[in-house]
Amino acid sequence: MPYTSSHRKELDLRNELNRTFFGASDEISKGRIGLIRRIRRDSDGLAIRCECRDQITDEPSRDFVCSDCFGMGYLFDERKIVYYKNDDAFRRWGYDLFYVEYSVEPTDKDYIIEIERDVEGQPVTPIVRSRVYKIDEAEDFRADNGRVEYWRIRASWQKKWSVWYDVPVREPGAAS
Ligand SMILES: [Zn+2]
Numbered sequence: 001m002p003y004t005s006s007h008r009k010e011l012d013l014r015n016e017l018n019r020t021f022f023g024a025s026d027e028i029s030k031g032r033i034g035l036i037r038r039i040r041r042d043s044d045g046l047a048i049r050c051e052c053r054d055q056i057t058d059e060p061s062r063d064f065v066c067s068d069c070f071g072m073g074y075l076f077d078e079r080k081i082v083y084y085k086n087d088d089a090f091r092r093w094g095y096d097l098f099y100v101e102y103s104v105e106p107t108d109k110d111y112i113i114e115i116e117r118d119v120e121g122q123p124v125t126p127i128v129r130s131r132v133y134k135i136d137e138a139e140d141f142r143a144d145n146g147r148v149e150y151w152r153i154r155a156s157w158q159k160k161w162s163v164w165y166d167v168p169v170r171e172p173g174a175a176s
Contacts, residue, residue: 013149031082035113106138
């Protein structure tokens with residue numbers, strides 16, 4: 001492949017974001033560990049409902065913390081992600097911005113979960129979920145060659161689920 005100077009100058013945003021998130025010798029890590037929650041779907045693409053729903057009202061259980069759906073009413077899987085969050089600038093519009101690495105591939109059907117951290121910024125164990133955000137929009141940012149460099153997520157805090165906050169709960173099976 002012939003060498004071209006434009007190759008060398010092209011900013012590698014994946015690499016830059018990785019340094020920002022995880023730190024480097026000359027940079028403090030700014031990423032936070034959280035979870036991305038994806039609703040399980042059947043072969044028709046329909047969300048799989050949790051069995052804790054009331055047979056009459058169809059509401060998910062509110063009498064106890066359902067350890068399968070945490071009150072969402074749907075089954076889901078979670079995995080850890082690292083994100084950078086713009087904490088204050090957009091609060092007055094009622095949403096928050098999260099930035100995640102290219103590999104996360106979020107959709108507007110997913111949720112971001114903030115988790116409690118200790119004084120050193122590490123997640124407490126067992127994991128305590130502190131805030132649930134519904135993703136409203138997930139935009140991929142691409143380089144000129146079409147490669148996805150990172151994702152910007154607009155998400156809104158689900159205050160109505162605050163009844164479940166600070167409740168340590170069993171990990172769903174797929175979390176890792
Ligand atoms: Zn349930």
